[in-house]
Amino acid sequence: xxxxxxxxxxxxxxxQIVAVLVVLYMLIPIAVIFGFSFNDPAGRYNxxxxxxxxxxxxxxxxxxxxxxxxxxxxxxxxxxxxxxxxIGTLMALALVRYDFFGRRAANFLxxxxxxxxxxxxxxxxxxxxxLIGSFSLGFQTxxxxxxxxxxxxxxxxxxxxxxxxxxxxxxxxxxxxxxSFETFRLVTLPLIMPGIFxxxxxxxxxxxxxxxxxxxxxxxxxxxxxYIFGAAQRGIPVEVNVIAMILFFFTCATMGFATWQQRRxxxxxxxxxxxxxxxxxxxxxxxxxxx
Amino acid sequence: xxxxxxxxxxxxPGAAWLLLFFVIPLYYLAKLSLNAGVFGSYEFxxxxxxxxxxxxxxxxxxVRSFVYAGLATLFALLLAYxxxxxxxxxxxxxxxxxxxxxxxxxxxxxxxxxxxxxxILSDQSPVVSVLDFxxxxxxxxxxxxxxxxxxxxxxxxxxFMVLPxxxxxxxxDARLIEAGKDLYASATQTFLRVTLPLSAPGVVAxxxxxxxxxxxxxxxxxFLGSAxxxxxxxxxxxxxxxxxxxxxxxxxSFVLMAAILVLVLIYIRFAGSEALMGEEAV
Numbered sequence: 001x002x003x004x005x006x007x008x009x010x011x012x013x014x015x016q017i018v019a020v021l022v023v024l025y026m027l028i029p030i031a032v033i034f035g036f037s038f039n040d041p042a043g044r045y046n047x048x049x050x051x052x053x054x055x056x057x058x059x060x061x062x063x064x065x066x067x068x069x070x071x072x073x074x075x076x077x078x079x080x081x082x083x084x085x086x087i088g089t090l091m092a093l094a095l096v097r098y099d100f101f102g103r104r105a106a107n108f109l110x111x112x113x114x115x116x117x118x119x120x121x122x123x124x125x126x127x128x129x130x131l132i133g134s135f136s137l138g139f140q141t142x143x144x145x146x147x148x149x150x151x152x153x154x155x156x157x158x159x160x161x162x163x164x165x166x167x168x169x170x171x172x173x174x175x176x177x178x179x180s181f182e183t184f185r186l187v188t189l190p191l192i193m194p195g196i197f198x199x200x201x202x203x204x205x206x207x208x209x210x211x212x213x214x215x216x217x218x219x220x221x222x223x224x225x226x227y228i229f230g231a232a233q234r235g236i237p238v239e240v241n242v243i244a245m246i247l248f249f250f251t252c253a254t255m256g257f258a259t260w261q262q263r264r265x266x267x268x269x270x271x272x273x274x275x276x277x278x279x280x281x282x283x284x285x286x287x288x289x290x291x
Numbered sequence: 292x293x294x295x296x297x298x299x300x301x302x303x304p305g306a307a308w309l310l311l312f313f314v315i316p317l318y319y320l321a322k323l324s325l326n327a328g329v330f331g332s333y334e335f336x337x338x339x340x341x342x343x344x345x346x347x348x349x350x351x352x353x354v355r356s357f358v359y360a361g362l363a364t365l366f367a368l369l370l371a372y373x374x375x376x377x378x379x380x381x382x383x384x385x386x387x388x389x390x391x392x393x394x395x396x397x398x399x400x401x402x403x404x405x406x407x408x409x410x411i412l413s414d415q416s417p418v419v420s421v422l423d424f425x426x427x428x429x430x431x432x433x434x435x436x437x438x439x440x441x442x443x444x445x446x447x448x449x450x451f452m453v454l455p456x457x458x459x460x461x462x463x464d465a466r467l468i469e470a471g472k473d474l475y476a477s478a479t480q481t482f483l484r485v486t487l488p489l490s491a492p493g494v495v496a497x498x499x500x501x502x503x504x505x506x507x508x509x510x511x512x513x514f515l516g517s518a519x520x521x522x523x524x525x526x527x528x529x530x531x532x533x534x535x536x537x538x539x540x541x542x543x544s545f546v547l548m549a550a551i552l553v554l555v556l557i558y559i560r561f562a563g564s565e566a567l568m569g570e571e572a573v
Contacts (some may be wrong), residue, residue, distance in 0.1 A: 019377035022370045023392045026449065029407035030399055036410065047410050048448065087305040094301035106302055109309050115499065115555060117507025119524045120320075121313070122546040123531055127323040128316035130537065148312040151305050201450060209401050211510060212524075228402045232514065236406065244403045251398040255391075 030248070037241035044235025056238040060246065063239050069227035070243060075221060076139065077207040080146035085200045087147075088154025089192075095155070096162040110152045120215035121149060129217065137219025145217045146210060150203040157202060161195025194262040201258060205251065317548075324541035328438035333538060341542040349526050353550075356522040359437065360506035363444035364452075367501050368494065370445070375493070376486075378453075379460035392455045401447065405514050408443050409434065411439060412515065435517035441513035449502035458488070459493025499558070503551055523547055 010017065036046055040053040061067050095106060113121065125145055129135045135144075153225065175184040211225040218226055228240055294458040327338035346353070378389045396404055411418050422428040433439050463486065471481035509524030516522075523543060530540035 007318075015373045016377050016381055018370075018373040020447075022374040023389060024447070025370070026392055026396055029404050029411065029446070030395060032407040032410055033403055034398055036407075047413055051447075078359070081541075087308065091305040094298040098298035098301075100295075100298040106306060109306060113313050115307065115503055115551075117524070117551065118402075119504055119507040119509065119527050120544050120548045121316075123527055123540060124316035124320040125312065126531060127537070127541055128312075128319040128524055131323060133318050144312050148308060151309060155305070177310040205397055209397070211402055212508075215528065220529070225400055226401050228400065228406070232402075232406065240403065244399050247400070248398045252395075257397075260388075 005198065033241050034245055037238060037245050039238060041238065046236055046238050046241070051196040060065050060239055060242045063237055065222070066227055066239060068241070069224050071244075072221060073208050076142055076146060077204050079143055080150055080207040081203045083202050084147045084150035084154050084203045085196060088199065088203075089196055092155045092158035092162055093152070096159055109269070110155050113149060113216045114152045114156075118149075118212035121145075122213040125213070126216040137217060138221045141217045141219065142214055142221060142223070146207045146214050149210070149213060150206055153202050153206060154199040155243045157193065157199035158195045160229050161192050161198075165289070191265065194258070194265045197258055197261060201254060208247070293484050294556065319535050320541050320545055323537055324545050326538040326541075330535045338538065341538045342546065344570050345539045345542045346424050346546065349523065352521055352523045353546075355520070356506050356524070356547075357550075359441050359444060359512075359522060360508075362441045363448065363505045364498050366395050366441070366445040367449050367452040368498060369496065371449060371456055371492075375456035375460055379463075390457075393457075395447045395449050396446075396450060402510060404447065405443055405510055408439070408446065409514050410441050412442070434515060435520070437516065437520050439515040440512050440520050440522075443515045444505045444508060447508075448501040451504070452497040455496035455500065456490060456493040459490045460494075463489045495558075499555060503555070507547060552561060
């Protein structure tokens with residue numbers, strides 16, 4: 001009797017059980033990376049479990065070439081994020097707010113890089129740099145490439161935020177005497193900020209994780225993924241796992257912060273005249289004191 | 292008047308960047324693929340033989356890339372749909388935890404994730420013992436086989452399948468599903484006649500977002516495969532970066548792009564275009 005009940009429960013929850021198994025499948029490699037960051041490998045290869053040690057965590061930044069690669073990656077990701085977020089946001093504004101000749105072509109130009117395999121983008125860019133001859137391969141060509149493949153993703157994320165935007169809020173600001181620039185700075189920008197922030201995070205993640213396009217266009221510059229690729233042949237130091245986990249926890253924290261920001265912004269947007277208390281609550285705490 | 296030029300000013304920098312560093316490089320890729328000569332003195336000469344030579348030499352890798360990418364896309368779809376469905380309709384307060392699990396792999400470096408699979412699938416690993424017991428690992432090996440490469444590709448591109456399907460499922464008006472039930476459709480019928488068709492744009496987007504990067508990938512074949520599992524990406528990478536045979540590499544790269552474009556266009560003819568361009572983009 002109870003066996004039949006179990007069977008029925010399993011059948012009714014089959015989809016959820018599969019889902020949980022898929023989630024485990026997605027998380028297992030992360031657990032392996034975390035686990036092996038405490039490994040004490042016998043030789044150069046960190047593939048079999050030998051024993052527990054905290055040595056690599058306490059000595060995370062003990063390999064100079066690895067640190068250098070990490071710093072290069074961070075610099076590259078910050079710059080690529082700044083540039084692609086600014087120009088991508090401008091593009092998204094043009095595409096959502098205006099109807100103009102060439103709009104379809106612009107949309108196509110934005111979609112097509114996302115539908116191109118990285119190896120094609122990387123090799124095309126390398127061909128361009130080789131034939132033009134005026135770019136020396138290195139940090140500058142990496143930056144050009146990273147901004148290029150981040151732009152489309154920024155546009156898509158910011159655009160989706162702009163589409164759900166209540167234009168009445170801007171009309172209200174104008175009715176209250178704000179000029180176009182003030183309206184943009186004080187109303188539009190704060191409201192689409194979570195979208196821009198999300199886009200920037202995505203660009204940062206894409207840039208710091210990029211291997212294929214960087215592999216083609218780096219010259220002798222080494223980024224974090226390129227260091228790993230180079231080290232894979234001679235055995236990857238455990239510190240790579242440690243740094244990967246540090247980046248993982250850092251990204252989780254940023255994600256948590258972004259989600260919190262988004263919820264806050266949604267609360268602000270959902271403020272309506274009938275919720276009088278909500279308006280007061282939405283004003284930053286410092287504002288009344290300043291007046 | 293100001294409204295006329297404003298969009299072009301906003302669009303300008305981004306469009307220029309994409310034209311200069313995406314579109315124009317494709318032209319140079321085509322140009323390089325028609326060069327002749329030896330390293331150091333390549334010259335443009337409409338050398339179409341690069342294409343026929345490259346295709347003859349590397350046709351197996353081409354076919355293999357599309358087979359591996361196709362299999363990985365199929366497996367990813369089979370895994371992603373139940374997960375996306377659960378997140379959209381059944382997860383309740385666990386929704387954010389599930390969504391976090393889907394994007395979490397992105398927070399660790401792609402190469403390290405793939406190397407983690409090298410550990411998981413190595414001969415001493417318990418996973419391989421289980422697979423061996425089930426008869427799925429001939430001679431107790433998984434690493435350095437096509438299966439390992441497909442498994443790696445499936446894993447690495449799974450989030451690209453889950454997220455679009457979830458997005459399209461989440462947008463479904465719950466009243467439509469209720470209406471199906473009110474009209475005495477069984478749960479299966481409601482799913483097949485209402486939910487599944489309405490999630491089609493997500494499935495189309497997900498399959499494209501998985502298939503396209505998977506067919507050009509060379510990291511999984513490099514770390515998880517052997518010399519007999521090389522994909523076309525491995526060939527292009529090695530011709531460019533190790534052998535400096537740029538014309539042949541450029542020809543292969545161009546053919547890969549063209550082949551994917553043709554496959555995508557055929558697929559979209561059958562599946563509808565709104566998924567790729569997004570409804571708002573039309």
